[in-house]
Amino acid sequence: MYLGIDLGTSGIKALLIDGKQRITASASASLNVSRPHSGWSEQNPAHWIDALETVLDVMKSTFPARLAAVRGIGLSGQMHGATLLDSSGKVLRPCILWNDTRAYKEAAALDADPRFRKITGNIVFPGFTAPKLLWVKNNEPEVFGRVARVLLPKDYLRFWLTGEYVSDMSDSAGTSWLDVEERRWSPELLAATDLDESHMPSLVEGTEISAVLKPELARRWGLREDVVVAGGGGDNAASACGMGTVSPGHAFISLGTSGVLFAANGAYMPNPASAVHTFCHALPKTWHQMGVILSATDALNWYAGIARSDPANLTAELGDRLKAPSGVTFLPYLSGERTPHNDATIRGAFVGLGRESDRAALTQAVVEGVAFAFRDCLEALAAAGTRLDRVTGVGGGSRSDYWLKAIATALDLAVDVPADGDFGGAFGAARLGLIAAEKADPWEVCTLPAIAETIEPEARLRGAFEDAYARYRALYPALRN
Template sequence: MYLGIDLGTSGVKAMLIGDDQAVVGSASSKEVTTTRLHDGWSEQDPADWIRAMEEAIAGLRSAHPDAFSAVRGIGLSGHMHGATLLDADDKVLRPCIMWNDTRSYREAAALDADPRFRKITGNIVFPGFTAPKLAWVKNNEPDIFAKVRWVLLPKDYLRLWLAGEHLSEMSDSAGTSWLDTGARKWSSELLAATGLDESQMPGLVEGTAPAGTLRPELAAKWGLREGIVIAGGAGDNAASACGMGTVREGTAFVSLGTSGVLFAANARYLPNPESAVHAFCHALPDTWHQMGVILSATDALNWHARVTGASAADLTKELGDTLKTPSHVTFLPYLSGERTPHNDATIRGAFLGLGHEADRTVLTQAVLEGVAFAIRDSLEALKSAGTALTRVTAIGGGSRSRYWLKSIATALGLPVDLPADGDFGAAFGAARLGLIAATGANPTDILTPPATAETIHPEAALSAAYEDAYQRYRRLYPAIRAAY
């Protein structure tokens, strides 16, 4: 058996798979609290991650005691970019500054103005990345900065607790703005530019490689044998790609989670920071990926649900399954700023074109279309970065809405594949990486795609209307930008 642990923004999911990669069971923790002390801030207490992980593992052990006792490898996944700061005794110095925290936008702009960052990392220095967060701490919390002995990414804090090792891997570390992404190593030059050095960074391995073993006391507590290998693992999007088998050139997925991601695997390093596309290492050796990232996907629908007092499921159900012509109401989903293609931490969302006829159903339709058009922005950015897609696979909670998938297929002009029943997300991908690290299996033999249950094609009769609506959507960002 192999255990995958995924640290999500809202909680931890643990999953067991067998040698045949069949899912034996999974369990999730209660929600982890996010604190927002000021506009643009987002923080979590790393101690809550440990409690959530123990809760998810306890649920899995209780439901599947025999299978759990047979665990031979563990893989880790987690939300990226978070600044988890430890002192010399491995004590947490402050709450983790999360991926969707944008307070360091000034520091990000200052680092991005240094041409070395884009040249070495292949990426814009986005406010959500780790390096500008450390620059913010240095500028605003100098006493804490002076005590920083280790900078860990969130999933690697779990590894420290599980294995006692300060280690990370390439896919997650590529989102820090300190990694030489082409060479797959830390850049001492970029670390020095933020007042740090390589001794404060975890060691690096590939995501498929062993990266520590489970501490004997935890093995005894959980009824496991000693020496269980923990894989390098992956950042959440690369782990989802491993779960979906999106590891070969030309394969891609669209993820409708809290954020939205259009992810494409690459056999070579293809940086193009001017497009605001992320060019990161993949979890496999000698493999990279590109992705466009929007900060509010299901988060936008959930916001709309809170405001209207209806559930997200009820809102999408009101639309039915038949795709409608876009209305004159346009929604810009910039509730937390935006990454691709704007790299704008201070922009905020808007409804435009409201009239008396704009009831709740019209607004829901506009929200789904706005996210679809934001993903189309990412598609256009990927094209400019040299990646042409012919189809995508849909994953994430938002993919349960057929209406939304039809809207996305029509906005992108691409067929959208739905995988056969099963959970192929980040926890599954992490478990696969645990299997590879523990057994030495060939990654490409393990990381295969699931069968396709159904394909949703663009609706040709609405393609022109969607194109007109998308062009209107594109014109609105510069129009509202002037107001900020």
């Protein structure tokens, strides 16, 4: 058996797979986000440990024999979070999460230093880790002075599980401290934030063994004492391993809290001017590009709260047949935006409202607005040299056929829908645990899922969606000014 653990923003999920990659057990526990100020987003790392203990306790009580057969553990996690530890391994403050935008001034200052884009291949986004440390230095100097280690969220779980400070290439690529082409920490970029390599975890590939589970934890949950923990991956890279998106030409679109258009690459292809992320993949000698939008299903969940309805009910009201855009446009910049604007201060809007604009019209606008944000990502990927002819749809929002039809038509791409199954970060992490424990061939393990159906763009609405996208594109500069 092989255990995958995925630390998300809203919860932790663990699942077990056997040697044939069949899911045999799973458990999850929820997490909350603290937002003490506008633009802030934090979590207490102690709550991650509580949630992990909960899911492992459930697995032990329900599937003790399967848990006892685990040979390898893989980790997946939300990226970019700044988890700060002192010299004794004690957490110094709540973790500043990926969708926290308080460090936008610090990010701009680092991005103005040409070394960052040259070495990392990326814009320094406010959500990345390095500007957060600069913010702590500027605003909480007493905390900064005690920082001995900086860990990403999943790597704090690893530290608790193994006692070792280790990260993988894919997650570390989102810090703004990694030389992404050479797959190593950059001493000069660390020095730019008054840190050095002693503050960083050691690095391994996602498929390599990073450490061994602590004996006391193995005894607690009835595990073998030689269980290895793989390097794992950032949530998107781990999900790509679960989806089999590991070879050039393969891509997926993820409709989660945030949205991701992810394309695997066999070579390092940076183009920071396009605001596309160029990161190491979780597999050796591979990279990936992705466009990221900060509010995908989060936008519909936000609107559902205002409309006092359930998101699934709202999309069901739209019916099965894709409609032409109504003229109401929604910009989903509720927490700022990454691709293509790199703008932490922009905020969302409904434009074109009239007396005839009922609840369904606003729901339709939210769905289309997120689809057009993905179209922005597609254009940015093309500018970075990656062209796609189809994508695989995953994430909670992909359960809405209407939303997938809107995305297929807005992007003018076929969207493949996998057969029933779990192909997310926990499954990808379990695959990485299998590879590390058995020294298996990553490309033989990380295969593509069976496809249940393909949603094609609707040719009858292509012109209407192009016109609506042009309106959408024109609104950002108007809003920004």
